[in-house]
Amino acid sequence: MSSTVLEVDIDPRFLADWSGLQGGRPREVLRPVSTAEVSAILRRCHAEGQRVTIQGGMTGVAGGAVPDAGDVVINLERMNRIESLDDIEGLMQVQAGATLQSVQEAAAAAGWQFAVDLGARGSCQVGGNAATNAGGIRVLRYGTMRDQVLGVEAVLADGTVVESLGRLIKNSTGLEARQLFVGTEGTLGVITRLTLRLHPPMGEPQAAWVSASRFEHLPALLRRLRQRLGASLCAFEFMSGDFVALASQLSGTTPPLADAPWHVLVEVAGEAHASPSHLAEALQAGLADAVEAGEIDDAALAASLAQREAFWRLREAIPEVLTHLKPAGAYDVGLPWRETGPYVQQVDAALRAALPEARHLFLGHLGDNNLHLICGPLDDATQHAVCDRIVYEGLRGRSGTVSAEHGVGRLKKEVLAITRGGSELALARRIKAALDPTGILNVGRVMD
Amino acid sequence: MSSTVLEVDIDPRFLADWSGLQGGRPREVLRPVSTAEVSAILRRCHAEGQRVTIQGGMTGVAGGAVPDAGDVVINLERMNRIESLDDIEGLMQVQAGATLQSVQEAAAAAGWQFAVDLGARGSCQVGGNAATNAGGIRVLRYGTMRDQVLGVEAVLADGTVVESLGRLIKNSTGLEARQLFVGTEGTLGVITRLTLRLHPPMGEPQAAWVSASRFEHLPALLRRLRQRLGASLCAFEFMSGDFVALASQLSGTTPPLADAPWHVLVEVAGEAHASPSHLAEALQAGLADAVEAGEIDDAALAASLAQREAFWRLREAIPEVLTHLKPAGAYDVGLPWRETGPYVQQVDAALRAALPEARHLFLGHLGDNNLHLICGPLDDATQHAVCDRIVYEGLRGRSGTVSAEHGVGRLKKEVLAITRGGSELALARRIKAALDPTGILNVGRVMD
Incomplete structure (x- = not known):
């Protein structure tokens, strides 16, 4: 083992992620600079039965990168090179420790867009994004991280390097190695390099704010807009009236429409080189039809960039809401469109009954099948457990x-x-x- | 084993697929009607070490469904039910033996589109489409079969039923079972049911025919059109001048532009409810820029449905070309955009030298990384082997x-x-x- 990759003094940043979970003190933190070094580390750990924790940008909120006492930590932050970019086809090959933002910037500099985007972009790494199949704010239009990964190189628990850095949209020659490593949180191997697909830059979005009295109408509205706008529909963010009221108060932003049980922030966008006016017209026509059909109460199109930013300020007031309601539980569940309304109703009633002092606020990306829930203040572990049970058992x-x-x-x-x-x-x-018969890789994550 | 699934007289349709490969006589052909029957068959075969061949619509051209002598054949044609369709969210759950066409028709009847389409649609089955990760004619816009499969149910070699009929766009909870079965050609399990994702219906496409003197310019043209048109670009079909000349002669269709080394059929389309005029304008503007930049020689937009159909008649004259050049070799390789031109040049020169009596014609879907080559007549096995070697070694x-x-x-x-x-x-x-430790499932396919 080269001494350049060994740290004797362990920096606290290797001990915790954004979940706040406290781990143990690892035996050592290794920061390899190459796939060969990762392979050598794992070969040794495999032979010794030494457990390994894999770390990316430490921005996770599920404790996946928090080490156990005695672990060897493999932190990928030094493997952060953008190795190549094909500016004709729109492809990049990168090391797994490259930050999401560095990948986005390199793509943009070549006239392309890397389509996954999320708040932690400056710290999170694309290897971690792949290992958790990250979603973010553009899934409706571009899919999740899985859809951007054309190939991977990964190191198995025994040090075997699997090189499968495919660059092709279509390939029908058996197992795609990347599909084993995307979304499995480092339990099957350490992703060391990725081939990433790029998209044409997106043009300026056109935004609308919608109010509705019944959640059951939102799936019908989303169907209507998808049918009319297809891939141009790039956001369908619903928020409960309670969330919007609190976000308004905390951010000092007035909602564009009167209070209602449900609000939706809708956006459409074309390619950067396309004229956006026909999209605004199509969005307007779709919303007018939805009002006519009784699906929504009212709709307001953002007339300026400032108005659009105000819409998003309401949607993105989550950190302020979390601080205001702390200690709060924050959830990231997923459901089919038709199940979301009944689930919200059930959880709402159960939380009102079981935790009458806490507030609970729903919001989410309906088209991605993703519902977030913030509930707080939760004063102790018992209240947290009650909330968890209602949310998950539902x-x-x-x-x-x-x-x-x-x-x-x-x-x-x-x-x-x-x-x-x-x-x-x-x-x-x-x-x-x-793939990990002796059980050394990210033990205790995903499943026991 | 229920006698209803046993056939003593073996119909010749269970013995060969569209590859023309001759297999052996199976021990029996079983046509289960349920997942439980598939499971029972495999449990028995696993216990006995009995090899199994899995069959869908028998339209494959790689011999994957052709049985060996003594095999038990599991043919899925009776498991052809459309089990449910969610017309709000745009999802279907189907049995694996449903034909592609029946799935397309059920989707269309509910106001949706199933996006994979290919010539064998009336016979091929969606289980087979998934097992081979089928492509087809709409990959540029909608991706391959893998992108349409949200969930699967599959039976492992030992009869274990894996039910993973997910319905969600986003899920970050470990291994996605579907990714093991899509594209692995039945070597890891028998797909019995699928959850399929639907898309909004596509509007009438706008077509253009382009001529270019150098292949190297086609990637630049494709980049230009992708950047301007994004997901609206739904076809970029290139053909060599030789292919177009022969297709013209055999189909009695006059090409819209004068003879040139390369031709491209380009199409754009929006959603069915959108006005197509802005797309036609964007396509026209993109092509005008490409002429200006010297990337292409000329371009002609289809002015009518009849003209568009004539463009496609040339592109789809492949059966006539194959008959004319028979016995011919037909290939389905894939390459990055930048590699396609040099590869075509290399293979062209090698085939001219090695097989001067045969004609060879290139065409393909550049945006899908897919190149087809037809070479014939190849008079004997030696000539076939020479052609194979040049194509694959290249x-x-x-x-x-x-x-x-x-x-x-x-x-x-x-x-x-x-x-x-x-x-x-x-x-x-x-x-x-x-997953198949005793090696009974589709033995001899993909790898030995």
Whole structure:
């Protein structure tokens, strides 16, 4: 093991992620600069039965990168090179430790766009984005991280390097290695390099704010807009009236429409080189039809960039809301469109009854099947547990997920079986046993 | 085993697919009607070490569904139900033996579109489409079959049923079972049911015919059009001048532009409810810029539906061309955009030298990284072998694939290692051993 990758004094930044979970003191923190170094580390750990924790940008909120006492930590921050960019086809090859923002910037500099975007962009790494199949704010238009990864290089638990840096949209020649490593949170291998697909830059979006009296009408509205606007529809962010009222108060921003049980921020956008006027017209026509059909109460198009920014200020007031309601529980569940309304109703009633002193606010990306819930203040562990139970048990039988975009990590293992069936979990265990038979890689994440 | 699923007289349709490969006589052909029956068959075969061949619509061209002597055949044609359709969210749940056309028709009847389309639609089955990760004619806009499959139910070699019929765009809870079964040609399990994602119907496309003197200019043209048109660009079909000349002669259709080394059929389309005029204008402007930049020689927009159909008649004259050149070799390789031109040049020169009596014609979907080549007449096995060697060996070092959309089956196993690395193949073997340890499922396909 080269001494350049060994740190004797352990910096606290290697001990905790954004979940706040406290881990143990690792035996050592290694920061390899190459795939060969990752392979050498794992070969040694495999031989010794030494457990390994893999770290990216430490921005996770599920505790996946928090080490156990005695672990060897492999932190990928030094493997941060943009190795190549094909500016004709729109492809990049990067090391896994490159930050999301550096990837976005390199793509933009070449006249392209890297389509995954999320708040932690300056710190999170694309390897971590892949390992958790990150979502973010543009999934409706471009899909999740899985849809951007054309190829990977990964190192298995025994040090074997799997090089599968494909660059092709279409390939029908058996197993795609990338599909084993995307979304499995480092339990099957350490992603070391990625081939990423780029998209043409998006033009200036046109935004509208919609109010509706019944949640059941929102799926019909989303269907209507998808049918009319297709891939041009790039945001459908719903918020409860309670969320908007609190966000308005905390951010000092007046909502564009009167108070209503539900609000939706809708956006459409074309390519950067296209004229946006026909999209604004199509959006306006779709919303007029929805008012006519009784699906929504009212709609307001942003008439200026400043108005659009005010719409988003309301939607993005989540940090202020979390601070105001702290200590709060924040959830990231997923459901089919039709199940979301009944689930919201059920959880709303249960939380009112069980935690009458706490406020609970719903918002989410309906087109991505993603519902966020903020509930607080939760004064103690018992209240947190009550809230967890209501939120997660409510998903039973609804074809949902306990985590749409944040991952399972250490914190959602216990509720995973609510939305993953026994046969899915057994298959995952079989694959884990095949690729990490002695169990050294990110042990205690996703499943025990 | 229920007698209803046993056939003593074996119909010849269970013995051969569209590849023309001759297989052996199976021990029996079973046509289960339910997942439970598939599971019972596999449990028995697993216990007895009995090899199994899985069959869909028998439209494959790689020999994947052709049985060996003594095999038990599991043919899925009776499992053809459309089980449910969510017309609000745009999702279907179907049995794997449903034909592609029945799925397309059910989607259309509910105001949606199933986006994968290919010539064999009336016979091929969606389970087979998933097992080979089928491509087809709309990949540029909607992706491949993998992008349409949200969930699967599959039966493992030992009869274990894995139910993972997810319905969600976003899910970050570990391994996605569907990713093991899509594209692995039945070597890891028998797909029995699928959740499929639907898209809004596409509007009438606007077509243009482009002529270019140098292949190297086509990637620049495609980049230009993607940047301007984004997901509205739905076809970029290139054809060599030789192909167009022969297709014109055999189909009695006059090409819209004068003879040139390369032609491209370009199409754009919006959603069905959108006005198409702005797209036609954007396409026209993009092509005018490309002429100005010297990328293309000329361009003609289809002024009527009849003209558009004439453009496609030329592109789709492949059966006539194959008949004219028979016995012919037909290839389905894949390459990055930048590699396609040099590869075409290399293969063209090598075929001229080695097979001067045969004609060879190039065409393909550049945006899908897919190049088709037709070469004939090839008078004997030696000439076929010479052609194979030139086509496949030419892919070495070019990040390509020996099969973009047809699969490996039995016929491309020997050349698979040209474009799949040793570490990818070893990983695939490890997964195969984990899920089918005694080796009974589709033995002899993809890899030995």
